Every structure is written in structure tokens, then in C-alpha cells.
Amino acid sequence: MAEAALETVALCKSFGALPVARNIDFRLPVGARHALIGPNGAGKTTFINLVTGRLMPSSGRILLGGADVTSLAPEGRVKRGIGRTFQINALFNRLTVLENVLLAVGERHGVAGDMLRPAGARRAVIAEAYALLERLALADDAGRLVRELPYGRQRLVEIAIALGLEPRVLLLDEPAAGVAAAETGLILDIIENLPSDIAVLIIEHDMDLVFRVAQRITVLVQGAVLVEGSPAEIAADERVQEVYLGKDSHG
Amino acid sequence: MTAAARLPQPPAVRAVLTRHRLRPIEALPWVCAIAVYYAFPDYLALGGQILVMTLFVLSLDLVLGYAGIVTLGHAAFFGTGAYVAGILAVRGWAEPLSGLVAAGAAAGIVGFLTGLVVLRTRGLTLLMVTLVVTQMLQEAANKLGWLTGGADGLQGITIPPVLGLFRFDMFGRTAYLYGLAALFIGWVVARTIVHSPFGRSLTGIRENVTRMQAIGSPVFRRKLAVYVVSAALAGIAGAVLTQTTQFVGLQVLGFEMSAVVIIMLILGGIGRLYGAFIGAPLYMIAQDQLAKDDPANWLFWIGLFLLLVVLFARGGVLGLADRILPRLRKGGDGG
Amino acid sequence: MDSALSTLISIAFHGVAYAMVLYLISVGLSVTMGLMGFVNLAHGAFAMAGGYLALTLMNRAGVPFFAALALAFLIVGLAGAAIERTLYARLYNAPELDQVLFSVALIFMAVASAKFAWGPLALPVPLPDYLRGQVDLAGHPFPTYRSFLILAGGVIVLAVWLGLERTRFGAQIRAAVDNRRMAAAIGVNTSLLFTCTFAFGSGLAALGGALGADILAIDPTYAQSHLVFFLIVVSVGGLGSIRGPFFAALLLGITDTACKYLIPEFGAFFIYAATLAVLMWRPNGLFGRAA
């Protein structure tokens, strides 16, 4: 069996009496393209928060590259290769696009704690951040304040920041949410062109996108894994159809 | 991979590459300060206090303006520095420069210890905790009369000449230059930090803590680091005040002190390094002119002014300049 | 032995009286801060206004004690509503720093105005004759006014609690503290609710300020010098909580009284230290919701 980039074992989390993660056993192999789908409130974002350390699990374990990180602080997990985007933009709104990405790249290079040398003297960091913006077609906006960008462009900055960390495990929480259809294609291109050794877990409601990107799909319902399988298996699964048609038909 | 050598330089990149470079305009505060020394020899006592407050406000800007930590207790560090310098002088360690260092170190230690507590909280609790810490120190200073002089303040401070050469004269000349030197060093420290990657990461923390954690930034440690540096600078400011006025009173640890230093920062412009150089002099000069006869009404007007600033003129003087200057320039181009 | 016991009783007695005042003043602060998320450091100014108003009505206009209290409650409550509508409401969504600055500005203006209008000294408290002197309870002499304070405070507290539990207004407040958006969604007029709550909280603070003038002397620095204690009550009690601050006020009132009796050489030092310890241990307060 291939080494898992990310693995959770019997992961549980409750908010008071409300269980939002129930015994989640999940395995993300190196280089995987995996989608996590499920109705609103299923616990998908919570799962990412558990994996990244924003939330502490009630029980269960989280392994990154085989190492147990369950009690590791969020920043320690980032150092071990986790990167994420947020479902709702969490950006540095009053900084420029370039500065947003610079902060991430600077952290990764381990220079961000330096008080003495000017940030502007770190040419390697700056060059890398700018190259990343070029790759994501954001270079033209590099000097603009993030808050002045349209939402769709801001979603790209989300991804750029995460990629600035050069993660081995990339967690994308609804990257195309709130993005106009025309721009969804751009996001799709970015995901398809990611280096093949990055393991990608994508949460997404846009089923076209899911089926184009994912090699495997996990369906989460009320905090528990309902089923996991290839796109074809998921598409054919009656329980999945029931969940989606039964509950989401109004949405 | 070393794209650094052939880094393309569109404006955004150039801005980042050059932001830390000294600009001619940055000489202005120092030119002004030296001009004041020669032009207004009768006002050097006030001038010295303005320099002290500028350093104090500058230290607050690191914490409040850059890291976004809204504290109501920055007087804790100013007061610690002031009292440590005073107590040392009274107890036989009167040499000013080492006293300054000791006061800065003491304030830094207080910053470290209280930061461990304060920086784990946020919002109202943080305000509360900073306020309580300051009140606690003030109460200690009040009750330890044998050490601090209690409510009467600490008297009998005499400071020997700086470096054995420059006597603190009654016109406040030495005091002024001494304060100016301290401010200059504080400015170098603050400026270096602000333009460092560490300083940038503070802005990140101010803008979005969640995201900072998600990019692997040790947020708490960063905040603690800047808190300690800022506390030390504030302590040095307090120590300069003690050494140059040869007196310390409880008000250096008061709520009003913490509040006024915030007001000065807001007045000048927050999170821009030079807000302190505008806010502190403006406030102090206005106070000197308007409050001589009537301190109570001064408080009223400053309150009203602050109210208007909050409601209508966020960004302070430098913020206003930001908004007005481009318009003027545009107007000029058009004409 | 006997004197130790009577000291204890005395501490508890004065502590509880003090706690009533602290609670009356602070409960409005707790609710408004919990409800609106507004960092209102100027709340003490309303208590101060109540104190000045009631004492001036009694001293200058000869208004009877209870009428003066009622007038203080009403007038300050109305003033609170007006200030909430014209000023506070503009800043509900403003950054925390702006709220802090705004309320510091109000404090400064209140302090300066009070000094201008009434001078720097504390006002005398003209108690009616029937509230002076001592009463005997179970062989112990107790100051009449403090006993009255405990009684009156207890009645008001009970009335407030019952009101919040039994009335529609109270239910709306509780719902909105829990989840403002939800409350708005089910048709609560939150802006009106905010105004009413603010007015009521200001009125209670005025009542507390007036009733407590004997304990927390009414002088111009009132809004500033007692601010920390009001905030301690609220933060230890649990922001947004209605009962939490009551227990916090009891704790603070009794501890502070005990410290002043037993170890006056330390002043309020231990109160502050204990508050820090408590907030370290439970950042959301002792009696607030765990979150």
C-alpha cells in the first residue's frame, strides 16, 4: 500500500451534544486527487479544521506522512506540509496581493521571524511569490489591495497563499464557491496543473468540477462517511442519490 | 530556480523591494527637532517631554498599529521604566545610561510576564487584563511607599552628568538632547522591525490571525516578541522622563496615561511609524497652549475632538494627508 | 472569638451591600456588551450621572429620596436611549479600537463636565432620617442605610430577573444575546431592542450610582476610577450573562471589603491579582457560558 500523505483514524468531534465528526477513517495517498462531498452542515469544513489543528478532536488520531500530529499545534502541521484554503475568504484585506503571498512564502522559508534584515532584501522570497502569481494569472493584480479585488479573484489569492506553502497535502474548501462560471475554469486549470506529488483534497458542491478533478470521492453525511469510491461508483450509488436528491432538491 | 537574479520588477515588486529604503522626508522630524533646539531655547522643557511621549507613542504603534493588539495598559511599561529609573537613582545607581538600560530591561521583563497572560486573550478580556495589570502595578506603587514614595511621588532623584560630561541643566538643554538621542535609537529599532519580515508578519496578524495560523505562523510567539520590544521602548521613554524631570508620580501608571498615548497615536495616524512624530507634538503643544489655566476643560475638548475623529476622520492626520495630497496633486496636474 | 465573628459578619454585610451597588451598575453593561458586542467603557458615566442627578435633586431642590431615585432612573435611561440612537448605534460594526476610543472620549467628557458643573469634590449624601443610624438584628447593630441597600438591591435584582424571564422583552433579549441573527430572522426588531436595553441598563446604572453614593462617592473621576471594578464584575461574571455578574459582584464586593478590613496595607492589589488569575483560568468568566 502506498504511503498515505494524510490519514485519520476514528476521528470524532462534537460541538456540545452535536456530533459533527463520527469515527472518520480517511486515507489520502500521496498524489491523490480526492473529493469530499456532502450536504451543507455535513461536517466537511469541520473535518478540515480538525486536520489542520484549528479544532481539537474529541477522540481519534491524525497522521501526516505517517507521523502522529494529533496534538501538534496548527503551525507545526503547516511545517509538515499541510496547506489549506478557506470556504469563506480569509485574506489580508488591506495588504496587496503580492504581500499576501509573500507572508506565506516567507513563513515557509523560515525567514518570517527575522527582525533585523529588511523584508525587501529577501529577493528569493519575493521572486518566488511573484512567480507564483504569474502562474495563477494574478500578476497583473500583484500591486492591488486584496479588498479591492472582485470575489472571484480573491478566491485565487486564497489558492495562491496555500500554494505559497508548497504543501504536500492541499485542502481546498469549496474553492469555486461564489465564483462566476467563467472563472471556475481557471480554478479547475490550476488544480489540474498542480504537481502530481501533492495530495489534494477538495470540498466542492459543483459536481462538474468534482467529477473532472477527482479520482476518488468520499461522501460525508451528518459527520460520518457514507461511502467512498471512484466517481463512477459514487454516481451510481443509490444512497448518495438519495442524500442529494432527497435533501438538496430544494437547493 | 534562483529566479532572484532576474526578478521582473513591475511596480508591485518594486514597491516591496524598496519600501525599507530611507526617503529624504524621513529626515524631517530630526531636522525639526534640531531646529527647535536652536529656535526655541525657552521651550526645551516642553520639547523634552514631547520627545519622551513620541517615543512612548512609537512603542505603542508597534503593538497597536502593527500587531493590532488593542491595549488599555501601555502605561504599565512606561511607568515601570519610570519607577525603576527613579528608584535606582535614589538608591545610589544614578548613572543615567545604565539606568536607562536597566529600566528598559525591567519593562521588557514586565512585558514578557504580562504578555504571557495578556496575549492569550482577545477582545474585551484583553482590554480588561491590560487595564487590570496596570492598575495592579499602580496599586503596588501606591502602597509600597517606602520604595516608591507612594502617592506623593518619588522625590530626591539626582542624576549625574551623562557620560560624565553633560550636566542636566536648568534650561533643559541636555534633557532635550538626551531625549532626542533616546527617541532616535527607539526610531531605529522600530523602523528596523517594521520593515523586517517579522514586522510584515505582525501586519498579517493584525489583518487576519486565522490566516496567519493557517500559513504556519507562530502567532503567539510573534505577538509576545513585539510586546516585549514595545514594553522595553516604553520603559526607556518612562526612564527618560524620570531622569530628565527628576520626579516620578503615580500618574505614570494611570488609566489616563494609557488612554492619552492611544489618543496621540490616533491623532497622528496609526500603524505608520510616523504617527507618533505628529500625534505626540500636536497633542502636547495643544495641551500646553489650551490647558494651562483649565485642565478640566482641556479634557472635555480632547474628548469631543476624539469623538469627532472616531466618527468622521479615521486615520488621523497622516490619514487625512493621504486623502488630501493626491487630490491636490491631481488638481495641480489638471491646472 | 466573638470579635472575630462580628468582624466576619460585618465584612459580609458591607460586602453584600457593596455588591448590590456593583451589580446594579454592571448588569446593564454585561447585557449591552453581550448583546451588541460593544466595548462600552463609558458605562460608569451613566452611574455617575445618576448619582449627581439624584444628589443634586435632593440637595438643591429638596426632592424626596425615593422620588430622586426614580427621576435619576428615568432621566438617565432616556438620556441613554438618546445617546444610543445618536452615537453608539453608528459604531456597532466599527472596529474594537474605535469603540474603545469613542467610550474613552465619553469618559473624558463626562469627567470634565462633572468637574465643571459640580467642582472637584465628592457630593454630600443627604440621607432621609429614617435611613440613618443603626438597626438591631439578632443582637447585632447594623447601619440602617446599608441594610436598606441590601434589601432594595435584592428587590430590584429579583424584579429584573423575573422581568427578563417572564416578559416578552426579556425573552427577546435572551434570544438576541444567544444569537442575534437568528433573533432578527424570527422578527425581533433588534435595533429597538438595543435601544431599550441600553436605556434600561443606563437607568439601572443610574439607580446603582445614586443608591451607592454612600459607598462609591460621587466625584468627577467616578466614571474613570471605578471602571475597572465594573469591568471585573462583567468579565468575571461572564459577558452577556445576567446572573453571572451578580455572583461576580458578590465575590468582588465581599473580597474587596475583606481586604480593606484585614489587609489595608495592600489596597486592591489582591483583587487585581485574583482577577487576572480567574481570567487566565476561565477567559470567559466564572459564571459565563463555557465557549
Ligand SMILES: Nc1ncnc2c1ncn2[C@@H]1O[C@H](COP(=O)(O)OP(=O)(O)O)[C@@H](O)[C@H]1O
Ligand atoms: N464552532 C462551531 N460551534 C458549534 N457548531 C459548529 C461550529 N462549527 C460548525 N458547527 C456545526 O457543525 C456542523 C458542520 O458544519 P461544517 O463542518 O461547517 O459543515 P459543512 O462544511 O459540511 O457545510 C454544522 O451543523 C455547523 O452548524
Ligand SMILES: [Mg+2]
Ligand atoms: Mg463548509
